[in-house]
Amino acid sequence: MTKIKVLASTVTFGKINKEPKERMETLGWDVVTNPYGRPLIPEEFSELGVDADALIVGNDKITADIINRCPNVKIIAKHGIGVDAIDIKYANSKGIYVTNAPGSNATEVADLAVAYMINLARGIVISNRDTKAGKWNKPKAPMCMNGKTVGIVGTGHIGCQVASRLRGFNMNLLGYDIFENAEAKSFGVKYVPLDELLLTADYITLHLPLLEETQHLLNEERIAHLKHGVVIVNTARCQLVDYTALETALKSGLVRGYAADVFEHEPPEHLPLYDLDNVIVTAHIGGTTKESNLRMGNMAVDNVIAALTGKIPPNVLKA
Incomplete structure (x- = not known):
């Protein structure tokens, strides 16, 4: 045998x-x-x-x-x-x-998504780099999380875990998905159309699978209509976002910051986007503990x- x-x-x-x-x-x-x-x-x-x-x-x-x-x-x-x-x-x-x-690995990915939000809001990564280099620079206009609105795009296992954590920050929770999830609602998520979520959210966190209909979900048109100063977190798939349009928005200040733990290929080819101070990228560590x-x-x-x-x-x- x-x-x-x-x-x-x-x-x-x-x-x-x-x-x-x-x-x-x-x-x-x-x-x-x-x-x-x-x-x-x-x-x-x-x-x-x-x-x-x-x-x-x-x-x-x-x-x-x-x-x-x-x-x-x-x-x-x-x-x-x-x-x-x-x-x-x-x-x-x-x-x-x-x-x-x-x-x-839902709890681990949710932990990282929230950590990204805190880092981008408070400029922790930049401050760490500068302080170690002997530069005493306070982050410019740090952003508070208390009372802000977060848009959770995809409310499955991970999206629900994110919602449960963000309740502790006293945030307004908006959700978008094909189907409404009772568990997400129990954490205070209010379901709204995607375009309404994108127009009003101070933070956007992506938790959708990559499908034909989610490819470049955040395209040039949608990114142009985001709330000014929004923080975007992507622990799902990089292809959900049009990186060309995103780079323009990051440089203009329309998007305050972007964090991603996902890439089309691993290890990824270097992109100019990664060199921006308001971008955090990590080596697909979200689900790994x-x-x-x-x-x-x-x-x-x-x-x-x-x-x-x-x-x-x-x-x-x-x-």
Whole structure:
């Protein structure tokens, strides 16, 4: 009997927490982890995954080509939530399960989103840099959060966690989503049309998936009509924002500051936008803590074990 093999291409699997990997090894399975510390390229999938029965993926782009390079795969388990980089339709056409780990890192991403707001409002990153360099510069016109209006665009697990935290800042909470969420309402979120939210919010935090209809949700026209001095936080997908229009707005002062933890490619190519003092970018750290890594890992493994033992995984996704 051929030994079951699992390729975990996600960078942190089996490194921060051993338990998820050991669960599969206890079953006698061969578990191969990412040796490169970055998303794998197609040739590496051919080398490491040609005989794999399952893939546990992170920020890798799992295209039809990648799927064809791993002909024995029966499940592609996302080590996290967002699956826009996985060709779910093609995987399903080949009889391959695609799963994710919903809610597994919501608290961590929400923490980072709120931290971004505080940093951009108070100029903490710039002050830290200048003070360490021996420059005693007070931030110009720091912005208060108390009593301000925040627009939460996307009110799923993460958006709700953001709302729960911002209640402590006595903020007015506006929400936008395709469906209204009772949990979000319990935190005081008032649902309004997107354009109304964008016109009135002092802070905007993005928590939507990347879909055809959300690509450049904040386009040139919408950015032009934002409230002057708005802070924008993006812990969802960078493609939700038109970066050309955003850069112009940041330089003019229309947008006070922008923070992002997400990029189209990782590591990203450098953009002039990143050099602006009112921009914060981090290396996709939002969902990664020791605790969330364990949750994501165990949920991914739950899905893999189910699929490879003849059961329907608990978090199956369809195109």
